[in-house]
Amino acid sequence: MNGNQRTVDPWRDFRDGPWRETIDVADFVHRNHEPYLGDASFLTGPTERTLAVWDRLRALFPEERRRGVYDIDAATPSTITAHAPGYVDRERELIVGLQTDAPLRRAIMPAGGLRMVETALRAYGREPDRRVHEIFTRYRRTHNDAVFDAYPEDVLAARRSHIVTGLPDAYGRGRIIGDYRRVALYGVDRLIEERRAHKAALDGRRSTDDVIRDREELAEQIRALGELKEMAAGYGFDISRPAATGQQAIQWLYFGYLAATKEQNGAAMSLGRTAGFVDVYLRRDIVEGRLDETGAQELVDDFVIKLRIIRFLRTPEYDQLFSGDPTWVTESLGGMGADGRPLVTRTTFRYLQTLYNLGPAPEPNLTVLWSPRLPDGFKRFCAQVSLDTSAIQYENDELIRPAYDDDTAIACCVSAMRVGRDMQFFGARVNLAKALLYAINGGRDELTGEQVAPPTPPVGGETLDHDEVLAAYDRTLDWLAQTYVDALNVIHHQHDRYAYERLEMALHDHPVRRFMATGVAGLSVAVDSLSAIRYGRVKVLRDETGLAVDYAVEGEFPTYGNDDDRADEIAVWLVETFAAKLRRQRAYRDAELTMSVLTITSNVVYGRHTGNTPDGRRAGEPFAPGANPMNGRDTHGLVAAALSVAKLPYDAARDGISLTGTVTPDGLGHTREERITNLAGVLDGYADAGGFHLNVNVLDRATLLDAMAHPERYPQLTVRVSGYAVNFVRLTPEQQRDVVSRTFHGSL
Amino acid sequence: MAPGAAPPVLDGAVHSWDTSIGVDGPGTRFVVFLAGCPLRCRYCHSPDTWYGRSGRRRTVDEMVATIARYRRFVQVAGGGVTVSGGEPLLQPRFTGELLRRCHALGLHTALDTSGFLGDRADDALLDATDLVLLDVKAGRPETYRRVTGTGRLAPTLRFARRLADRGTPMWIRYVLVPGLTDAVDEVARVADVAAGLTGVARVEVLPFHRLGAHKYAELGLAFPLADTAPPDPELLARVRGQFVERGLTVT
Structure with a gap:
C-alpha cells in the first residue's frame, strides 16, 4: 500500500534470537513480548468507523438467521484464489479479505464431500450446479467417496447405530491450526524457501510410500503459499515480504487464516495464539507514533469483525448436531511463559474488549489459558467479561504448558497443540453409554435389536451382576476401540489424499508431530449406570427377544459430580481404561492416540439415539455435555461438580476434558x-485442583426462558456449551430446553 | 486404645452440605446445613431443615474429613466454611467443635444464625468463629413474633451486643418481605440496631423469594407466603437506602 514502507526494515527494533535464522515464532514472541500487569482502564470503546462497518454486517444477520444462510456461491468450488476480492465496506475497512466476493456469501468445498454440498444447497432452496456435479463425480474423487470405498462393514454398522458418530467423513476434518503468524513475521517468500529446503532434503532418500507422500505434500504446500501471495495481491498487498507495521501484521496473519478457510471447510478452523504476537507490532507502532490506543483497538476490532463472519456451508443436520453454525475460530489468550512471565499483553485485553465494542458473540471462540499466577488485573477483567457476556472459556495453563509448551493453542474447544509444531487427526467421539448397553445385550443395539458388535453372551439374570457387566463392558470397549481407530485410519488416510490442508500444513514445521484425537461421550451416564449396578440393585426388563430394554433401580447409589470417590473412581477408571485400549491401536502415520471428554452440544443427539440406561435415565433423554455430571444429579454445587471432573486425569485425556457450569449472577455474590x-x-480454585476446562455461563434461568419466547429480543445472547459458545436463539428448541434444564448453580 | 478410653464421639444432625459462592459469607464456601430449628419463619425456604430428625447423624470427624477435601479449593478461591441450618446453635457442642476444627485447619469460619439461641454459644465457639451472619428478622418484638411464630427478638439483640463487645465481625441479614417486614419504621429500627453496633461489616438485605415453595408441597405443608410476591426493585432500593443512610455498607 504505502510505498515508503518497502524501504523500512520490517524487523527494526525487534530483539534478535534464533527466530531470525529459523522459522520460530515462539522464540520471537518470547524475546519480544512485554507482559502487561495492569488493569483494563486503558481500553477504548468502538470508533464510529468500527460501528459503521459492523452495522453494515449486522443488518444482514436477521436475514441470515431467518433463511439459515444469507447467500451461496453454488457454482465456484472454493480455492485460495477462486473468488474475486470481496469487501464489507471498502472505504472504511482496515483489515480486508472475505472468503468469497461478498460478505456472508458461502462457498462450496466439494473436495471434502459433494453430498454434503448438494444436501446443503437443496436444504437452502438452491439447485446444485451441474458442472460442479460433473467434475466431482466424473473427474475428481472426494474425500467422502474415498472414505466410504474403504470403510469396512463393522465401521458402517457402528456408524449407523450411532455408537461411533460425528466422524469427519463427509466434510473437512479441521482442528488443524496453521501458524498464521509466520506469514506476518517472515513473509511468504521466506516460507516458500524453507519448504523448498525441506523438499530438497528428501531428494536423497529412497522413494518409499512415506517419502513420496512427503514430497508431494511439500510440493502442494509450496503451491498453496504461491496462491496465498496471489490472493493477497488481488487485494493490493504484496505479502512476499514480512509485515512492517501492526496493521500489516494483522493483515498478513489474517490473509493466511483466510486462505485456509477458503480451502477447507474444517469442523473447527481455529486461529491459534495471535494476540501476544500482534502486540509486539502494535507496541512498536505506538512507540513510533504511528498509532494510539484508539487506533490499536480499531485494528483489533476490525480483525475480529472479519473472524465473526467466517462461514461454511453445512447441512441443517450438521448445524443441529453442533448447535447453530459453528466455526470454532478459537484464539488462545493469556497463559504463563516458561520463564515465569505472564503472556498477557495489552492486546490480550484488546481482544477481550471486542466483546464490549462489538457486543457478545460466539466467534471468535475466545479462550483464556488460566493460571492462578496470572496478573490480578487480567484475571479480574476476564471474570468481568464472563459476567457480562458469558462468551469466554477457560483452560488450565498449568496443565497445558507442562504437557506441551508455552506457545500452545487450543483448536476447537479443548484440543491443545503446540502452534505450528503439532497437528491432529480429528476423531469426533464414541458413545460410552451405548457401549455399556451393548455389553449387557451381547453386542446388539438396544433400540433396533441389530447385532452391531460381535456377538457375545448377553449379561443374564434378573438383576445385573457388577462383575459380569464389567467383564462384558471390557470386551465391548476392546471392540469399540479397535473399530473406532479403524474408522479414523480410513478417514485420515483419505483426507490426506483427497482434501489435504495444503496451506495450513505449509504453516507447520516439517516433520510435524501428529495426534489422533479420539473422544468419548456419555461419560456420566455410563459412570452412574455402573455405580447403580455396583451400589444399588438394577433389575433388567427384557422384551420378547430377550433384549434388555429398560432397567429398574432399587436403592441409593452415589452419582458422579458430587466429589464422592465411589462414583468418581468409576469415572477415572473408565477414562483410563478406554484411553489405554485406544493407545494399543495402531494409528495412521504413527500418530499419538489422544482422547477428549467433550461433546459440544452433540450430547443431545447422542442421548436421542441411546435407549434406557441402568442409571434411570430414560431413552432419548440428552446426555450431560462433555465431562459434566448428569443434569440435576450434582447436588452439592458447582465446586463439588468441578472437583469430581478435576479428578479425571489429563494424562489419559490429553485432548481435553470439558466442564460447563452455569451460575446465576446472584450465585456469585451481591x-x-x-x-x-x-x-x-x-x-483459581478449579485450576489449582487440576481441572482442565471450564465454560462459565452467568445467566438467569428467566433470561433463557424469555429468550426462548422472544428470540428477536436476544440476537446476541451467548451461552457456552461444552467448549463452545453458541448464539442461544439459534439453538433448536430441544437444545434450548437442554441448556435450561442443566443444573443452575444458583444459591437459594 | 483400651475400651472406654476413647473420647465420646461427637455427632450432630446434619441436613446436607453444599458449596456456594458469594452468598453465605465471603468467597466460595463449604456450607454445612444442620437439621433442626426452633423458629418457624413464615418465609422460611428450607422447611426440610426444621426437625433434627430430618438430618442424618454425622460425626464431627466425618464432616471435617469432607471439608478437608475442599480446604484448598475454598482457600485458593478466597472463601471458607459456613455452618448454617436449620439453626446451628440448637446443636452448640457439635457446631462449636466443627467450627474449632475448621479453624484449626486454617479455614475462615462463618456461623449463620438467627441469634435466638445466641446464649448457647460459648466463648470457645465464638473464638473459633471469624464471622457471624446474624439474621435479624425484625425491628419490633411483635413483628419478630409474627415472622417467626415461636421466637423473641430480645435474645438476638443480646447476642448482637455480645458479638460487638467481643469484636466478632458480623454481617447483619434482613429478609425483606412485602407486607411483613417492609414497613419504614420496622426497617428503621433494625438499621438503628445495626448502626449502633461495632463490627457490622455489612448489611445484607435479602429479597424474599418463593423458590422453597416446592419443599412445602413435598412435605405436605402449607406455604404461608404462597401468595406474597417478591419485593419490587423500588422497595428493595428504599430499604437498602434506609441502611445506607445510617452509614452502613449494604449489599
Whole structure:
C-alpha cells in the first residue's frame, strides 16, 4: 500500500534470537513480548468507523438467521484464489479479505464431500450446479467417496447405530491450526524457501510410500503459499515480504487464516495464539507514533469483525448436531511463559474488549489459558467479561504448558497443540453409554435389536451382576476401540489424499508431530449406570427377544459430580481404561492416540439415539455435555461438580476434558466487584485442583426462558456449551430446553 | 486404645452440605446445613431443615474429613466454611467443635444464625468463629413474633451486643418481605440496631423469594407466603437506602 514502507526494515527494533535464522515464532514472541500487569482502564470503546462497518454486517444477520444462510456461491468450488476480492465496506475497512466476493456469501468445498454440498444447497432452496456435479463425480474423487470405498462393514454398522458418530467423513476434518503468524513475521517468500529446503532434503532418500507422500505434500504446500501471495495481491498487498507495521501484521496473519478457510471447510478452523504476537507490532507502532490506543483497538476490532463472519456451508443436520453454525475460530489468550512471565499483553485485553465494542458473540471462540499466577488485573477483567457476556472459556495453563509448551493453542474447544509444531487427526467421539448397553445385550443395539458388535453372551439374570457387566463392558470397549481407530485410519488416510490442508500444513514445521484425537461421550451416564449396578440393585426388563430394554433401580447409589470417590473412581477408571485400549491401536502415520471428554452440544443427539440406561435415565433423554455430571444429579454445587471432573486425569485425556457450569449472577455474590472477585477465585480454585476446562455461563434461568419466547429480543445472547459458545436463539428448541434444564448453580 | 478410653464421639444432625459462592459469607464456601430449628419463619425456604430428625447423624470427624477435601479449593478461591441450618446453635457442642476444627485447619469460619439461641454459644465457639451472619428478622418484638411464630427478638439483640463487645465481625441479614417486614419504621429500627453496633461489616438485605415453595408441597405443608410476591426493585432500593443512610455498607 504505502510505498515508503518497502524501504523500512520490517524487523527494526525487534530483539534478535534464533527466530531470525529459523522459522520460530515462539522464540520471537518470547524475546519480544512485554507482559502487561495492569488493569483494563486503558481500553477504548468502538470508533464510529468500527460501528459503521459492523452495522453494515449486522443488518444482514436477521436475514441470515431467518433463511439459515444469507447467500451461496453454488457454482465456484472454493480455492485460495477462486473468488474475486470481496469487501464489507471498502472505504472504511482496515483489515480486508472475505472468503468469497461478498460478505456472508458461502462457498462450496466439494473436495471434502459433494453430498454434503448438494444436501446443503437443496436444504437452502438452491439447485446444485451441474458442472460442479460433473467434475466431482466424473473427474475428481472426494474425500467422502474415498472414505466410504474403504470403510469396512463393522465401521458402517457402528456408524449407523450411532455408537461411533460425528466422524469427519463427509466434510473437512479441521482442528488443524496453521501458524498464521509466520506469514506476518517472515513473509511468504521466506516460507516458500524453507519448504523448498525441506523438499530438497528428501531428494536423497529412497522413494518409499512415506517419502513420496512427503514430497508431494511439500510440493502442494509450496503451491498453496504461491496462491496465498496471489490472493493477497488481488487485494493490493504484496505479502512476499514480512509485515512492517501492526496493521500489516494483522493483515498478513489474517490473509493466511483466510486462505485456509477458503480451502477447507474444517469442523473447527481455529486461529491459534495471535494476540501476544500482534502486540509486539502494535507496541512498536505506538512507540513510533504511528498509532494510539484508539487506533490499536480499531485494528483489533476490525480483525475480529472479519473472524465473526467466517462461514461454511453445512447441512441443517450438521448445524443441529453442533448447535447453530459453528466455526470454532478459537484464539488462545493469556497463559504463563516458561520463564515465569505472564503472556498477557495489552492486546490480550484488546481482544477481550471486542466483546464490549462489538457486543457478545460466539466467534471468535475466545479462550483464556488460566493460571492462578496470572496478573490480578487480567484475571479480574476476564471474570468481568464472563459476567457480562458469558462468551469466554477457560483452560488450565498449568496443565497445558507442562504437557506441551508455552506457545500452545487450543483448536476447537479443548484440543491443545503446540502452534505450528503439532497437528491432529480429528476423531469426533464414541458413545460410552451405548457401549455399556451393548455389553449387557451381547453386542446388539438396544433400540433396533441389530447385532452391531460381535456377538457375545448377553449379561443374564434378573438383576445385573457388577462383575459380569464389567467383564462384558471390557470386551465391548476392546471392540469399540479397535473399530473406532479403524474408522479414523480410513478417514485420515483419505483426507490426506483427497482434501489435504495444503496451506495450513505449509504453516507447520516439517516433520510435524501428529495426534489422533479420539473422544468419548456419555461419560456420566455410563459412570452412574455402573455405580447403580455396583451400589444399588438394577433389575433388567427384557422384551420378547430377550433384549434388555429398560432397567429398574432399587436403592441409593452415589452419582458422579458430587466429589464422592465411589462414583468418581468409576469415572477415572473408565477414562483410563478406554484411553489405554485406544493407545494399543495402531494409528495412521504413527500418530499419538489422544482422547477428549467433550461433546459440544452433540450430547443431545447422542442421548436421542441411546435407549434406557441402568442409571434411570430414560431413552432419548440428552446426555450431560462433555465431562459434566448428569443434569440435576450434582447436588452439592458447582465446586463439588468441578472437583469430581478435576479428578479425571489429563494424562489419559490429553485432548481435553470439558466442564460447563452455569451460575446465576446472584450465585456469585451481591455486588459486581464481589462477583468478579469470587468468579476469579473459583477459576483459581478449579485450576489449582487440576481441572482442565471450564465454560462459565452467568445467566438467569428467566433470561433463557424469555429468550426462548422472544428470540428477536436476544440476537446476541451467548451461552457456552461444552467448549463452545453458541448464539442461544439459534439453538433448536430441544437444545434450548437442554441448556435450561442443566443444573443452575444458583444459591437459594 | 483400651475400651472406654476413647473420647465420646461427637455427632450432630446434619441436613446436607453444599458449596456456594458469594452468598453465605465471603468467597466460595463449604456450607454445612444442620437439621433442626426452633423458629418457624413464615418465609422460611428450607422447611426440610426444621426437625433434627430430618438430618442424618454425622460425626464431627466425618464432616471435617469432607471439608478437608475442599480446604484448598475454598482457600485458593478466597472463601471458607459456613455452618448454617436449620439453626446451628440448637446443636452448640457439635457446631462449636466443627467450627474449632475448621479453624484449626486454617479455614475462615462463618456461623449463620438467627441469634435466638445466641446464649448457647460459648466463648470457645465464638473464638473459633471469624464471622457471624446474624439474621435479624425484625425491628419490633411483635413483628419478630409474627415472622417467626415461636421466637423473641430480645435474645438476638443480646447476642448482637455480645458479638460487638467481643469484636466478632458480623454481617447483619434482613429478609425483606412485602407486607411483613417492609414497613419504614420496622426497617428503621433494625438499621438503628445495626448502626449502633461495632463490627457490622455489612448489611445484607435479602429479597424474599418463593423458590422453597416446592419443599412445602413435598412435605405436605402449607406455604404461608404462597401468595406474597417478591419485593419490587423500588422497595428493595428504599430499604437498602434506609441502611445506607445510617452509614452502613449494604449489599
